[in-house]
Structures are given as structure tokens and as C-alpha cells.
Amino acid sequence: MADVTDLSGPAPPAYTVVIADDHPTVRSGIRADMSPPLVVVGEAGDATEALALIDALLPNLVVCDLNMPEGGGLRVVRETTARHGDTVKVVVFTVSEHERDLLDAVASGAYGYLTKSTPGPELHRQLLRAIGGDPPFAPQLATLLLGEFRRVARQATGSNPLSEREREVLNLVARGYTYKQVGKELFIAEKTVENHVRNILGKLHLTRRAELIRWAADHDIR
Amino acid sequence: MPRTRPSRTAGPAATGKAELDTMLHAPPRPVGHRGEVERGVLIGLAGLRWAAWVGLTVVALVNLHRDHHPALVILVIAATAAMTAADQLVLVGSGWRAALGPRLIGTEVAVAALVIGADGWVHQAQATGQTLAGIWPLPVILLAAVAGGVAWGAGVGAVLSAARFVAIFVAAGSAGPTGRDLLGAFTTGMSWVIFGAVCGTIIHLLRRAQDQVAEAEARDRIARDLHDGVLQTLAMIERRSDSVEIARLARDQERDLRAYLFGDRTGSGNLPAELRQAAARAERDWPATSVTVTVTDDVPPLRPVQVEAVVGAATEALTNAAKHGHAATVVVFADIDESSGGLFLTIKDDGEGFDPATIVEGVGMTRSIRGRVEDLGGRVEFASAGGDGTEVRIALPPLAKRRASRG
Known part of the structure; x- marks a missing residue:
């Protein structure tokens, strides 16, 4: 957010983030790790909600769980990529390192993938890099x-x-x-x-x- | 599923038709909800029944010329064949449970009693020492034990031994049976009762084991349903905690839970599982270092000695990365060496690194890693990875070519 007292120049860029995860704990955890220039503009608990938010808000980035009600992260990735192409980047954020779903998500256009044990500052750094065009791409x-x-x-x-x-x-x-x-x-x-x-x-x-x-x-x- | 057990246990030979009747008219007993044990035993039993029938037929045909009523002997052969075939037909169909129903078992017992009776009446069992019945009663007793546990097993054993006594008296006629015959019948009868009781007990134990397995499976399903939430929470604690110790605790728990849920077997020469364990140990010992283990599905098969050596080497490398390199992250990667078909394993850290040119080969760490791997015909390389950090590269030759490519 722009500082109100700073009238000398344009506001520093802010990047909008939507969090999609069916666990409120996880959502609040991610939210706590976000700091400018990353701004959380919406939270969704299932795929349908996430897609509605994405269509309405057109965020720069979606941090998205794989296992969610109503079609899961895979559906979010597929439909977001189909509707918005590269303008909305969906980063899969998951507990699992082995799932085939993960490959499907990446194949369907997920921009990158991070495990849920990624430490807060690292998550922030990786998401920023994703916005800059560098997909988070774990060794796994x-x-x-x-x-x-x-x-x-x-x-x-x-x-x-x-x-x-x-x-x-x-x-x-x-x-x-x-x-x-x-x-x-x-x-x-x-x-x-x-x-x-x-x-x-x-x-x-x-x-x-x-x-x-x-x-x-x-x-x-x- | 709770199983109602008979309150009354059968006494030895002191039972007869009354006992059989009560058994036959007892309400149908609940059979195990999946009946895997029962069906398995029944199918195994089918073979035994045909063997018993073949034995019976051979004895009957060989001795046919001296039997009193050859036609009746043939009838016995036919009846037993029909019984065995009928039983098998029931077993093949979807209504196989009928094989355990009172009607079929009642028929079984009647046929068995007939065969035993025939020994005394139409067949010269006493003269030749060869009985028609032979092992015929055993499958029947076993069947009863499967259907009704200890009580039915022992009960049918007792009914059949009673038939045996009757047969002996019939055969002996007015002279009465000799003491030897009586003793023989008594021993056989007792062994049938005991056989029935033992079978009943074993079936009972098998059922209990089956129930326990079913219970464990149910628990497993629940655990899997729950895992998502718990794993997520642990991962969050791990991420959010300011305390290194709590984060480490959460990570440990997450690993344990994962290993339990996804069946990471250890100690069986399973390379991925053992590497993960080594990683968890390293993280416990060096809380500032986090270790990622990643393994492709193409890792070649290894002998336990090789797994042990490689995991030992990886452990040394992890210790070195954490203790001397002060690495924050280490990646352990295992794959097939596509050129040789052997194992390719790397341990890469982002620590302080070293200059490979100045590495002193006498240093314990390197010597130890080299020793373990080279003893098995493998190669080790220490490299400075892209300028910072260290990478230990380990290559093992494939199993078959192990000796050939040595040196």
C-alpha cells in the first residue's frame, strides 16, 4: 500500500494475491507471511469460490492448495489458465511431494510449486520471483x-x-x-x-x- | 462384529441325535461379515474331500469281493461322490455360504454316519483292517467347526464316534465286539472330538485375526482421511514457528506421520526410506540445517549392503555439510545413472564449501565416504557446486556388472 505521506512519486507497485486453501489455519499462515509488495486481496476455501474470486479480482498470483473441495487445485489451475492465460499465475502450495496431481497441475499450467513446509520468508521471496517471471521450481x-x-x-x-x-x-x-x-x-x-x-x-x-x-x-x- | 458363542460345549461321546437336532435347529449363526477365512478353508477342504473319496473308493473296490453287500458298497461310493460334488457346486456359486448352513451340514453328517455304519454292516473292516470311512469324517468335522466353532466341531466328532460304536456292535453281531475293537473305536472317536474342538478353536482365532485386520484397515482409512488436516497443521507450525526447536518438533512429527501413513518401510534395504530417515536424523542433530530428499522412480535395485553403504556415506556428507559447512539447506538426490544403469546419488549443500583442489584426502569424512563406496566398486567425487556449497557425487555400478567395472 502506498504511504499517504509520500506524495513525491508514484505508489510503489503492489502485487495482488488470492489464497485458496480449505484449511483456515493454512490461509492465515500464508496471510501472515505476506507483506508489501505482496497484498492478499481474497481468500477462498474451495475451487468454486477461488475461481469466482479470481474472475472478479484478477490477482497477479494465486497461492493454491491441491486438495480442496469442488474440484481441487487442479480445477482452479485449469480454468484460470484457460480464462486468463499468463496474467494470473497460479502457484501450487501443497503438503505432498509425490502426488501425480502435482504433475497434472503443472502440466495444466500451474506456474510453479512450493511445499507447505517452505519457511515464511522463503515463500515470500519465491512468490516475488514468480511475479518477476521465475517459476518456483523445487528439486522435487x-x-x-x-x-x-x-x-x-x-x-x-x-x-x-x-x-x-x-x-x-x-x-x-x-x-x-x-x-x-x-x-x-x-x-x-x-x-x-x-x-x-x-x-x-x-x-x-x-x-x-x-x-x-x-x-x-x-x-x-x- | 460380535459373535455369539454357544453357551454349551459338547461332552465327549455322551451325545447323540438330540445333540445333532439341537444343532441343526439352532438359528443360523452369523458368519464373518466378509467370510474370507471361511471360504478359504472350504476351498482348501474341497481337495481333502476328493482325497478322502478316492481313498474310500480304492478300499471299497479292492475289498469288494469279500464284502457282504457289494451293491450297498457301490451305493456308498456313489453317495459320497454325490455329496462331494454337491458340496463343490455350492462352493463355486455365489451362494457358497449355504455350505455352512444347517441343512448341508446335516446331510454331510448323515452321509458320514452312513459311511461309518457301512464299515460295520456291509464292509469287512475288521477282517482287513481297512475301513471305508478312512479320513472321510475329517472334512465333515472340519466343515462343522468352520460353521459353528468348537461346539459344532466337537459335537459332530462325538456324533460320528457314536456311529462308529454302533458300527462295531453291528459288525460283531451277537458275540459282541472285542475289547481291542472297542478300544480302537474309543481312540478314533476321541481323536475326532478333539479334532473338531481344535479346528473350532483355530477357526475362532483366525476369525479374530481377520476382524483385527479389518479393524486396522478401518483405522488406516480414518487416519488417511484425517492426515490432510494434521499434516497441514504440522507444516504450518513448522513454517510459522519462531522457535527452532518447535519447528523441528513439528517437522519430526510430520515425517513420522507421513512415514506411518504412506508406509515408508525402513530397515528393509529401501533406499528412499532410509535416506529420509538419515535426513531426519541430520535435522534433529543440526536444527539449523534443513534436508530435502528426492528420489526418482528409476533408482536401480540395490543389495542391502549397498543401501547401507550409500546411506552411511550420505549421513557422513550431511554431517559434514551441517557441521563444517554450516549449510542452511541440503538436497539429497538419487537416480539411475543412465549411462551405466547403476545408482547415482548426490548430496548438495549451500554451505561454505571448499576448494576441491585443496581437499586433504586424509580427512576422516572424505576417507570414510570414499571407503564405504569404493569397497563396493563405486566412485565418489567431491565438487564445489557452481562456486558455492559442496556436492558429493556417488556412483555405484549396476548389480550384475559390479565386479567387471571395479577399479
């Missing part, structure tokens, strides 16, 4: 992706959809390297690393979609 997700693309390679196409370089990036992120460290290790710029990650997520989206279509065709749906 990179590990899941490694396995997922191997599975795709084994089953569908016979070749890994990822390039050699993308696999290297993914491998290093899974091992806990920051983008900066990945860049150093591979002698590329940090920005290039971010691009690789974006491409990896794009490919995940494509392979999941292709798989869904194939699955639907195999099962005679439409």
Missing part, C-alpha cells in the same frame, strides 16, 4: 519431471522429448542447484537456464495433452 518437481519424461520416452515416442541440455538443466535443478549455479555449471547465462525451464514445462504440457488425446481416442471418448 524437477525429480518428478525427470521420471515423467523418461516414462514418456519409454512409452510413447521412443525418444525423450527433452533435449540433452534440457535434461542437464533438469538434473541439476533436481540436485538442488539454483538457476545461477546451473548456469555456472553449464557455462550458460542464468536467463538461458530460465528459458530452458520454461521450455521444459511447455513440453510437459504438450506431452500430457498428447497423452490425454491419445487416451481419449483409445477409449472412444468423443
Whole structure:
């Protein structure tokens, strides 16, 4: 929020955040961690409520649980991405590190993923970075992706959809390297690393979609 | 499900038709709600019944020429075959519980009594020492025990031993049975009663175990339903707490709960579970350091010795990262080494790091890690990860090629 006494310049940017989680404790926990420039503008307890809030408020960021009534985080991610594209970024905030739902969420356009045990200041930092275009991308997700693309390679196409370089990036992120460290290790710029990650997520989206279509065709749906 | 137990237990041979009647007219007993135990026993019993029938038939046919009433012996063979087949038909269908109903069991007992009686009347059991009945009564007694527990098992045993006595008296005619025959019948009769009682007891215990399993499953379901809330709360405490100690406590509890709910088995050479345990131990010992363990599904199979060595090495690396590197976060990552098919494991911290060029190989930590891994034909690398922090890289050759790639 802009300081009223500061009339000399434009108000510092504020980023709006909607919190979607069916546990009030979790919501108040996240709210307590938010401080300018992150401003919580709404809280939702289920997917329907979340989607209504998102449509009405168009926040910069949605911090969204996976297990929620009325379709869960997955529905929030799908419908938000479909309606608002990249303007509203949904970050999945979950207790689980293993769920397939998580991959589906990321494939459906979730901007990033953080575990609920992420400490407050770290959460704040990661969300800010997400707004700046840098998806929070925990080692666990990179590990899941490694396995997922191997599975795709084994089953569908016979070749890994990822390039050699993308696999290297993914491998290093899974091992806990920051983008900066990945860049150093591979002698590329940090920005290039971010691009690789974006491409990896794009490919995940494509392979999941292709798989869904194939699955639907195999099962005679439409 | 509470099971009403018979208030009356059967006495030894002092029971007869009255006993059988009361048993047959007793209200249908509740059978275990899923009946897995019962059905399992019945299916196992089917084999035993055919074996008993084959034994009966062989004895009957071999001795047919000296039997008094060969036609009746053939009838016995047919009746027992029909009984066995009928029983099996009932068992195959969805109404298999009827096999435990009073009607079928009553028929069973009657047929068994007939077979035992035939030993005295039509078959020269005493002359050849081979009885038609043989093991035929045993499946019947077992069936009764499954249906009605100790009382039915022992009761049917007693009824059949009574039939045995009758048979002996019939066979002996006016001369009366010899003491030896009586003793033999008494021993057999007692063993049937005891067999019935023991079977009843075992079935009872099995049912109880089954109920306990069902109960445990129900508890598990409830736990899973609850877990979401509790895990979330613990994660929140972990995140929000200003006290390092409370945060650590919450994290410990979260890990324990997770391990319990998601069945992380330990101590069985399960690499992911053991790495997580090592991580939890490190976090307990070094509260300022948080450890993330992440493992792909493609980790190759390992022998317990290998798991032990690798987890030991990882523990050393974690200690080093926390104690000497003052790392805030450590990531332990395990995957398949795609080029060799072996294990690839890294322990990376964001600590103070070191210059790999100056590392002294005599230092306990590195020597210990190297020793554990190289003893198994693996390789260890210490690297400065991207300029800050340390990464320990461990590679183990795949199981089959372990010796070949050594050195």
C-alpha cells in the first residue's frame, strides 16, 4: 500500500494475491507471511469460490492448495489458465511431494510449486520471483519431471522429448542447484537456464495433452 | 462384529441325535461379515474331500469281493461322490455360504454316519483292517467347526464316534465286539472330538485375526482421511514457528506421520526410506540445517549392503555439510545413472564449501565416504557446486556388472 505521506512519486507497485486453501489455519499462515509488495486481496476455501474470486479480482498470483473441495487445485489451475492465460499465475502450495496431481497441475499450467513446509520468508521471496517471471521450481518437481519424461520416452515416442541440455538443466535443478549455479555449471547465462525451464514445462504440457488425446481416442471418448 | 458363542460345549461321546437336532435347529449363526477365512478353508477342504473319496473308493473296490453287500458298497461310493460334488457346486456359486448352513451340514453328517455304519454292516473292516470311512469324517468335522466353532466341531466328532460304536456292535453281531475293537473305536472317536474342538478353536482365532485386520484397515482409512488436516497443521507450525526447536518438533512429527501413513518401510534395504530417515536424523542433530530428499522412480535395485553403504556415506556428507559447512539447506538426490544403469546419488549443500583442489584426502569424512563406496566398486567425487556449497557425487555400478567395472 502506498504511504499517504509520500506524495513525491508514484505508489510503489503492489502485487495482488488470492489464497485458496480449505484449511483456515493454512490461509492465515500464508496471510501472515505476506507483506508489501505482496497484498492478499481474497481468500477462498474451495475451487468454486477461488475461481469466482479470481474472475472478479484478477490477482497477479494465486497461492493454491491441491486438495480442496469442488474440484481441487487442479480445477482452479485449469480454468484460470484457460480464462486468463499468463496474467494470473497460479502457484501450487501443497503438503505432498509425490502426488501425480502435482504433475497434472503443472502440466495444466500451474506456474510453479512450493511445499507447505517452505519457511515464511522463503515463500515470500519465491512468490516475488514468480511475479518477476521465475517459476518456483523445487528439486522435487524437477525429480518428478525427470521420471515423467523418461516414462514418456519409454512409452510413447521412443525418444525423450527433452533435449540433452534440457535434461542437464533438469538434473541439476533436481540436485538442488539454483538457476545461477546451473548456469555456472553449464557455462550458460542464468536467463538461458530460465528459458530452458520454461521450455521444459511447455513440453510437459504438450506431452500430457498428447497423452490425454491419445487416451481419449483409445477409449472412444468423443 | 460380535459373535455369539454357544453357551454349551459338547461332552465327549455322551451325545447323540438330540445333540445333532439341537444343532441343526439352532438359528443360523452369523458368519464373518466378509467370510474370507471361511471360504478359504472350504476351498482348501474341497481337495481333502476328493482325497478322502478316492481313498474310500480304492478300499471299497479292492475289498469288494469279500464284502457282504457289494451293491450297498457301490451305493456308498456313489453317495459320497454325490455329496462331494454337491458340496463343490455350492462352493463355486455365489451362494457358497449355504455350505455352512444347517441343512448341508446335516446331510454331510448323515452321509458320514452312513459311511461309518457301512464299515460295520456291509464292509469287512475288521477282517482287513481297512475301513471305508478312512479320513472321510475329517472334512465333515472340519466343515462343522468352520460353521459353528468348537461346539459344532466337537459335537459332530462325538456324533460320528457314536456311529462308529454302533458300527462295531453291528459288525460283531451277537458275540459282541472285542475289547481291542472297542478300544480302537474309543481312540478314533476321541481323536475326532478333539479334532473338531481344535479346528473350532483355530477357526475362532483366525476369525479374530481377520476382524483385527479389518479393524486396522478401518483405522488406516480414518487416519488417511484425517492426515490432510494434521499434516497441514504440522507444516504450518513448522513454517510459522519462531522457535527452532518447535519447528523441528513439528517437522519430526510430520515425517513420522507421513512415514506411518504412506508406509515408508525402513530397515528393509529401501533406499528412499532410509535416506529420509538419515535426513531426519541430520535435522534433529543440526536444527539449523534443513534436508530435502528426492528420489526418482528409476533408482536401480540395490543389495542391502549397498543401501547401507550409500546411506552411511550420505549421513557422513550431511554431517559434514551441517557441521563444517554450516549449510542452511541440503538436497539429497538419487537416480539411475543412465549411462551405466547403476545408482547415482548426490548430496548438495549451500554451505561454505571448499576448494576441491585443496581437499586433504586424509580427512576422516572424505576417507570414510570414499571407503564405504569404493569397497563396493563405486566412485565418489567431491565438487564445489557452481562456486558455492559442496556436492558429493556417488556412483555405484549396476548389480550384475559390479565386479567387471571395479577399479
